Amino acid sequence: MRSKLCEDGRRRIIAKVVVPMGAQEITTYALAHPQFKMDEDAMNTFENLNKRELFNVAKESVAYRGDNLSTANDIVADTWSPRQIDRAQTHVARLFPEVD
Secondary structure, three states, rough: EEEOOOOOEEEEEEOOOOOOOHHHHHHHHHHHOOOOOOOOHHHHEEEEEEOHHHHHHHHHHHHHHOOOOOHHHHHHHOOOOOHOOOHHHHHHHHHOOOOO
């Protein structure tokens, strides 16, 4: 076990949590990441992420919001159009052929 000094000055143990993800979950968590709300060309940014970057964005989103998939789906539906979501799912499926 390791501890880390957090922003509020307190030390906390860093817990690693296993969250199984398929292509759809990776897409949903990645699209729910807050970095895309501020980006004017978010779809282009998303499609230019490589496999490692995309997975890290999904992991950060889970760390930030938790692993509640319905919450992530609500955020994605409010932020992205159905066409953009389909494009993102196609991109993720192409990058991660080993899942699903």
